[in-house]
Amino acid sequence: MKIAFIGLGNMGGGMAANLVKAGHEVRAFDLADAALTAAREKGCATFAAASEACKGVDAVVSMLPNGGIVKAVYADSVFGHAPAGAVLIDCSTIDVATAREVAALAETEGYAMVDAPVSGGIAAADAGTLTFMVGGSANAFRRAEEVLACMGKAVIHAGDAGNGQAAKICNNMLLGIHMIGTAEAFAMAQKLGLDPQTFFDISSVSSGQCWSMTSYCPVPGVGPKTPADNDYQGGFATALMLKDLKLAMEAAATAGMAPRIGAKAAELYEAFDAAGNGTRDFSAIITDY
Numbered sequence: 588m589k590i591a592f593i594g595l596g597n598m599g600g601g602m603a604a605n606l607v608k609a610g611h612e613v614r615a616f617d618l619a620d621a622a623l624t625a626a627r628e629k630g631c632a633t634f635a636a637a638s639e640a641c642k643g644v645d646a647v648v649s650m651l652p653n654g655g656i657v658k659a660v661y662a663d664s665v666f667g668h669a670p671a672g673a674v675l676i677d678c679s680t681i682d683v684a685t686a687r688e689v690a691a692l693a694e695t696e697g698y699a700m701v702d703a704p705v706s707g708g709i710a711a712a713d714a715g716t717l718t719f720m721v722g723g724s725a726n727a728f729r730r731a732e733e734v735l736a737c738m739g740k741a742v743i744h745a746g747d748a749g750n751g752q753a754a755k756i757c758n759n760m761l762l763g764i765h766m767i768g769t770a771e772a773f774a775m776a777q778k779l780g781l782d783p784q785t786f787f788d789i790s791s792v793s794s795g796q797c798w799s800m801t802s803y804c805p806v807p808g809v810g811p812k813t814p815a816d817n818d819y820q821g822g823f824a825t826a827l828m829l830k831d832l833k834l835a836m837e838a839a840a841t842a843g844m845a846p847r848i849g850a851k852a853a854e855l856y857e858a859f860d861a862a863g864n865g866t867r868d869f870s871a872i873i874t875d876y
């Protein structure tokens with residue numbers, strides 16, 4: 588297939604490289620020269636404009652910072668430039684309302700489009716082991732699945748347009764909540780005189796067990812190797828967790844829902860980010876106790 592790829596940053600760079608490895612012809616565009624140079628080294632053809640990259644393609648994939656940028660890129664450079672038969676796949680994490688708006692515009696323009704945000708960070712993007720949560724019609728999903736399967740280990744249909752973003756922010760709200768809970772439990776156990784390893788051995792096989800404990804333990808030297816073992820470098824940045832929690836709060840407001848613990852998690856990550864921890868892994872919130 589000929590695939591346009593727009594936004595080759597930390598995530599998109601590795602994803603585009605996996606499409607090349609799967610035998611596709613990748614036509615890349617990014618505003619940053621460094622991203623384009625890296626994309627060329629990975630076997631992508633690069634273009635001076637997104638509209639050029641979209642010429643004659645079977646699919647367009649985007650991995651961009653936010654909803655405003657996604658909307659502008661599709662309106663200005665994809666619609667009317669990609670052939671009418673192309674399937675459009677936005678993998679960025681953006682707000683549900685914009686995802687639905689862009690998908691509706693795409694439909695008006697005659698394109699099949701899905702929102703397909705990912706679970707998994709830069710390492711999973713490089714390794715081709717992302718999980719995609721996909722919103723869109725059954726037909727658009729089927730067509731997108733073939734492309735997404737080259738970049739991930741799971742591609743799950745979440746329902747109509749915007750439902751991929753809804754799944755992503757609900758999942759990440761839960762992740763933020765149980766990371767804070769896990770950090771708080773370890774901090775309290777230690778203050779009560781329990782050794783962290785002993786608490787892990789007990790709680791990881793008891794009812795407090797959760798992913799933040801057994802797969803991503805915030806305590807250095809406990810559980811599998813995680814960013815905590817690397818001074819909280821790499822992994823999933825606090826600023827990105829805060830972005831997702833803000834998107835979750837926005838979506839909740841539009842749905843007439845008032846998450847109580849989710850709002851508290853957003854507040855705690857906002858303070859942690861403001862204190863200069865934006866680039867540290869989100870599990871570093873344990874150092875706040």
Ligand code: NAD
Nearest residue numbers: 594595596597598599617618619622651652679680708709
């Ligand atoms: P990034 O900042 O590294 O990459 C974004 C890229 O988009 C940059 O190279 C930038 O130059 C490019 N860009 C911005 N505006 C553009 C435009 N108008 N046209 C073309 N290119 C443009 O960000 P990232 O970490 O790769 O994240 C991308 C998306 O993936 C975000 O929505 C993020 O929330 C989501 N995400 C990131 C992670 C992660 O761990 N980094 C995990 C899951 C999801």
